[in-house]
Amino acid sequence: MSLEIKLSRSHRIYRPNEALEGKIVAKISSSVSHQGIRLTINGSVNLQVRGGSAGLIESVYGVVKPIPIVKKTIVVQPSGKIGSGVTEIPFSIILKDKGKEDQEKFYETFHGGNISVQYLVTVDVARGYLHKSLSAALEFIIESEKDSLPEKPISPETILFYITQDTQRHTLLPELKSGGFRISGRVCSQCSVLDPLTGELTIEASGTPIQSIDIHLFRVESILVGDHVATEASIVQTTQIADGDVCRGLALPIYVILPRLLTCPTIYAGPFSIEFKITIVITFQSEQTKAQKKFDPKYPQPWVSKHIKLFVIYTILLSLKYLMMGI
Numbered sequence: 001m002s003l004e005i006k007l008s009r010s011h012r013i014y015r016p017n018e019a020l021e022g023k024i025v026a027k028i029s030s031s032v033s034h035q036g037i038r039l040t041i042n043g044s045v046n047l048q049v050r051g052g053s054a055g056l057i058e059s060v061y062g063v064v065k066p067i068p069i070v071k072k073t074i075v076v077q078p079s080g081k082i083g084s085g086v087t088e089i090p091f092s093i094i095l096k097d098k099g100k101e102d103q104e105k106f107y108e109t110f111h112g113g114n115i116s117v118q119y120l121v122t123v124d125v126a127r128g129y130l131h132k133s134l135s136a137a138l139e140f141i142i143e144s145e146k147d148s149l150p151e152k153p154i155s156p157e158t159i160l161f162y163i164t165q166d167t168q169r170h171t172l173l174p175e176l177k178s179g180g181f182r183i184s185g186r187v188c189s190q191c192s193v194l195d196p197l198t199g200e201l202t203i204e205a206s207g208t209p210i211q212s213i214d215i216h217l218f219r220v221e222s223i224l225v226g227d228h229v230a231t232e233a234s235i236v237q238t239t240q241i242a243d244g245d246v247c248r249g250l251a252l253p254i255y256v257i258l259p260r261l262l263t264c265p266t267i268y269a270g271p272f273s274i275e276f277k278i279t280i281v282i283t284f285q286s287e288q289t290k291a292q293k294k295f296d297p298k299y300p301q302p303w304v305s306k307h308i309k310l311f312v313i314y315t316i317l318l319s320l321k322y323l324m325m326g327i
Helices: 056-060 174-179 287-291
Strands: 002-007 019-028 032-034 037-048 063-077 080-082 085-094 115-125 134-142 158-164 181-188 190-192 197-206 210-225 228-243 251-256 272-284 304-314 317-319
Touching: 002 115, 002 134, 019 037, 019 115, 019 134, 037 085, 063 085, 063 115, 158 272, 181 272, 197 210, 197 272, 210 251, 228 251
Parallel strands: none
Antiparallel strands: 002 019, 019 085, 032 080, 037 063, 037 115, 115 134, 158 181, 181 197, 190 317, 197 251, 210 228, 210 272, 272 304, 304 317
């Protein structure tokens, strides 16, 4: 005896103005009676404050109450029977009610460390007090409506940056200071979330050989807990764009594919916010590098040069707004 939900779209991606359609598949060896089959969609923002970001606040609050987005229930079938074998029951439910565009705010699906935006469809088959009810659940993905997207500019803005020993705020190895280095580059300020983040980087000069050039993608999650704001930055992915000592004056392409469920439009809501930043990391060859090959990218090392840029993701379009924060 099993119950399963199959949506009409294999990728399970829907927009708020569309109907969630699919079928309920019941596999039963012998017919059973039921008191009704109900389908429920439930969307919420789940918040959790961890000790690393909140300290003492965690012991008082811990898990913050979820923020409801949508909850709807429909009766797919009234009381009756489900025959033996495989039974398929179709369903259709509107996600956003017409006339409630201002009241219902559908955030895009996001799986973060402390914040997650999740949408579930659940089916329940009630069988009375003497029998255990049957249930099944499935997550579906919400993306922004196409009509609400801003128009893509004809010529996307390009942000220029440069990295030298003078832009670093942490301690560098003496060999890096004496030899010096200069790295310049550019990154396109707008792209689709479904498209890669592109640009280029050039090693203009470096007295010390380079070991690796990486781009770290971070998420910055902030939660309002009482009178305090708990903020934590965690790494999402690392993309290596160069391995070994690269040629000077050669333009290296920057090509970063954004993980869809681990990124989302930047959100500035009252009780929480979700932002993203990229860090360009230049690792130089040295004896200390050989002794300690792994390190936390959030903390600078004397043989590493870093350059941080904050960016904002809007709906399907990715708008990069950079803030120079030479570390």
